[in-house]
Amino acid sequence: YFGTSILTGSNSFQEVVVKVERPTYNKPFLGGFRNVSTGVEFHNAGSQTKPKKRPDKGIQLFCRGTQTAVEKNTRQQTRNTTSTQMTKTGLYVSNMTDKLITPGKYFTAEEYHKHRVEAVIVIQKYFRRWHAAYLVQNLKEQRRLRLAQEAQEELQKKWEKEEKLRREYEKKLNPKTREDFELLYHDLQLWMQEETERINRTLTGAKRKAALYALLEEETELIACIGMHKLSANLENQKKAILHFLGKCAQPRRWKAFDGKITEMDTQNSLRGKELLEIYRSINLKDIPKDERISVLLTLKWTVKEHECKLTQEIVALIDREIDLMSRDVKECNLEGLRKRICTLFLQYIKTPEFNPQVAGLIKVPQDPLTLYKNIYFCHSCEKYLPPSEFPIPASSHTIGRCRSCYQLDNEARKREAYFKYRLILENLRKSEVDYQDDSKIVFLVQLPDMQYLIENIWNCQSALSACSDLYELVMVRWDKQHEWSPWNTILLTKEEADAHLKLHNLQKTYEAPFIYKIEQKHIRAKNYFARIPAMASFLHRSNNQSNAN
16 A cells, blocks of 8 residues: 545645555566666556457468568560661661651541540441341231231130030930930930921921921930930940949058158958959950850859858859859850849949948948938939939029939920030139139039029120120139129139139229129129028038137
């Protein structure tokens, strides 16, 4: 501790104790001086704070080489030897490479800049000419590509139309499905109407009655011919359905891995299904040698004898009977009935879950008869109890009504309407609504009769913009794509018009007021006819929300 005096007033002092902390490290020498007379050394003052040590980065930051410029003096020689030697007495210097320079015309700065501007204008002229030619060439190329694309689209449309007509003609020539026979009956009805109008217009009296009678006889023959085709088509479709059903029973289990690969695994049940499928195909083969037929029958016999029941005993008895008849050289035509009985009984054997476990999840009729009472409805027309999927319920109906078979039979006998084109429009509409992924419900409540009424009575079977009446070219889309599709939020357009319509963002600015008013009037008529749909849609949305919450 050191004591020192400080001045507190004019003549007063005060003693103050000053505590001095000694440094714990050697004080660096910062320079100073020494008194020559006394020999006392005085050092330059430094702070008492220990300086912060910089971390070593392993790189030399300061060096003499980077702070000192290195100078170097070198001599240089010009590339061309120059001299000022002139011709004189005793020395000749050639002047063959000399150039004679004469001063040109002097021009001012204004003239120089004017000349530059003129040159720039010339360059701009040539560039603009090239740019205009380039733009015209691009426009010509775009026009050529557009015309080629339009021609290609026209050819594509023409080909598609011809393909549709060809398929429709093929359907009528070789009918196989319900749609094909609908088209046949529809054409028959159109032909009947034309012939009846022609007879009523050209004939009178007894000749008219005779012509109408002959027309009725011809219609009856055509209906009988169509019925024969229908029976043969039903038999063929039934065979295909049976093979498809058995193919499902023989399919292995499949699942998709994380890398997208499909893995298949054959189970004991699927192998059993494959075995039964091969046997069924073998016993349905025709025109095979007798030895192979007997081998197939024996394989079937030992397969069904694994289970003892009345059905298997009957199959074994029929197999023994056919083998006995074949040993007696009975004709093939006389064995057809017996072979059909064997196939029918074996198919019944395959559809039994006790003998084929794989079929348990594929049969439509449940094994427990009590489950049939839960969701079964009665058709008053054919007097059959059927599941609800067999009842096409229009949106305007108040009761369940008739089943699909009765509707089809009534249509073939009376109206003979073809729903093929309306079915295409409805399928395209449902596919487009699924792509929106906004949980649309109303489009799946609309049935074919509803779609037919909507197209024929509300939209008059023509496009709202171009009045195109070809139903193959028409599609139904949303009027306002921000809301769910409904009969009061739709418009009937061609495919090209529909693509352009769905790209619009503001309908009020795009379409004129009279057109919008006409569309709104059609929507009001549709909403009045389909007045029951909003309640049904709200019920479906409410039940869907409850299931999601659960």
